[in-house]
Amino acid sequence: MALYHGRHGLVYMSTTGTGNATSITSLTTWSLDMSRDTVEVTAFGDTNKVYVAGLKDIKGSFEGFWDDTNDNIYDGSDSADGVKLYLYPSSDAITKYWYGPAWLDMSVETGVGDAVKISANFSANGAWGQK
Numbered sequence: 121m122a123l124y125h126g127r128h129g130l131v132y133m134s135t136t137g138t139g140n141a142t143s144i145t146s147l148t149t150w151s152l153d154m155s156r157d158t159v160e161v162t163a164f165g166d167t168n169k170v171y172v173a174g175l176k177d178i179k180g181s182f183e184g185f186w187d188d189t190n191d192n193i194y195d196g197s198d199s200a201d202g203v204k205l206y207l208y209p210s211s212d213a214i215t216k217y218w219y220g221p222a223w224l225d226m227s228v229e230t231g232v233g234d235a236v237k238i239s240a241n242f243s244a245n246g247a248w249g250q251k
Contacts, residue, residue, distance in 0.1 A: 124210035131182050131208070135192050137201035137221055137245070144192055147184035150207055152218055154178050154248075178220065178248050180207070183239035186228060193240050197226040202245040220248030 131150050132141040157174030196203040203224050208217040222242040230236040 122213070124212055126210070128210040128212050129208060130206075130211055132206035133192060133196055133224075134204040135195035136199045137203065139204070141204050141206055142192065144182070144184075145190060146187045147182055149184070150180065150182035152178070152180040152207055176244075176248075178244035179242060181239060181241045183237060186236040186238045193224070193226050193238055197224045197240065199224070203242075205242060215251060218248060218250050220244055221246040
């Protein structure tokens with residue numbers, strides 16, 4: 121088992137659902153939530169609560185610093201058919217990543233005494249996978 125430092129994480133994203141994905145620069149963090157819906161089916165005589173699993177609710181976020189030379193996050197959030205995302209935990213293990221189509225929302229934050237930050241939330245727009 122190999123362990124990796126998070127400083128080598130990567131996000132690749134297209135600006136449309138059919139475009140080519142490129143690296144998004146100046147990011148500092150990303151997260152992926154693959155929680156699954158569950159429905160309680162506890163019946164008389166069960167010794168504890170019982171659940172059945174439903175669909176995954178794939179969503180996540182990424183954030184970093186605003187780069188005035190790259191509008192990919194804005195363009196992706198404005199796309200009528202979503203984006204393609206590729207989330208790499210580390211460039212040291214480039215063959216391991218999660219991927220799929222997504223809808224993207226973005227925001228920008230600035231303040232006195234702070235760098236201009238950009239963040240995006242995404243949710244699945246189709247089937248996701250892992251390599």
